[in-house]
Amino acid sequence: MTGVPQLDPVIHAQARLRVTASLATLCEGDRVTFPRLQELLDMTAGNLSTHLRKLEDAGYVLITKAHERRTPVTYVELTRDGRRAFEDYTAALKSLLGDAT
């Protein structure tokens, strides 16, 4: 965490930043299946689940399992805390860059 210590360490890692940014693109209250998220990110299943677990541990991501036509489906969505953390993170980046927004 050199240089930019005030940035949320949970989000401030390339892979989790991409995961969080993708989930934040969905409208609030929307969720995406694990395979579609994997496809949107072009990440391996193992890599994605490891990062999702970190985000879930921080309370930023909610993972729900459902059954659709007897097939188990895993849904991923950003929690309210996760969305706020992402907004704070982007605001911190912009202030670091001297952007007055």
Next chain:
Amino acid sequence: MTEVHDDRPGSAADALAIIQAQQAQVSSAISPKAYLFFLFWGAAWIVMGVSGFLAGIDVFPGWVAGVLGTAAIVAAGIASAVVGIRSGRGLAGQSTRQGMLYGLCWPFAMVGVSVFVAAMSAVGGLSSDQMAIMVPAAYALVVGALYAASGAVWGSMNNFVLGIWIVVVGGVSPFLGTPANLLFFGVGAGGGMLAVGVAELVRSR
């Protein structure tokens, strides 16, 4: 738990660039490309209107126009359904449901208009010339209203203006008499969709 190697973004600018690139890619993948719908349906309406007009001035028999028009509608309908379903894959939740329900308004409204115009011929006893005046107007009024509503809900001025234009085409076309109304319907409403489709396609590049 597996140890993750956290590759941190090089700088704040890098992090912001990652966010922007990722969000642009995701939103383009999950929202159906509106210009595809405009291009499919603009082409279909031009085929319907122009073939109806050509049949009206006896270039070819009416059944040829019927076959061409039906083929154009079926092709555009299938293409739209494929585009809509593909972009919504793996998504669930409130806004996804909103989009899906709006999408379902189309087949219901179109089948409703088709049943209505069929009844006007079978029960109402309208002649083929009267039908030729009424049918395009009926479709244009409903389609225009649906486009305008989508523009209002999703904040797309293009959709809104195009929808109002199609309503105007629908309302004005009967005054031209047939077969001129068919040409106006095809080129006016279909051409409007193609114009918006091409404009959005260029903007998205």
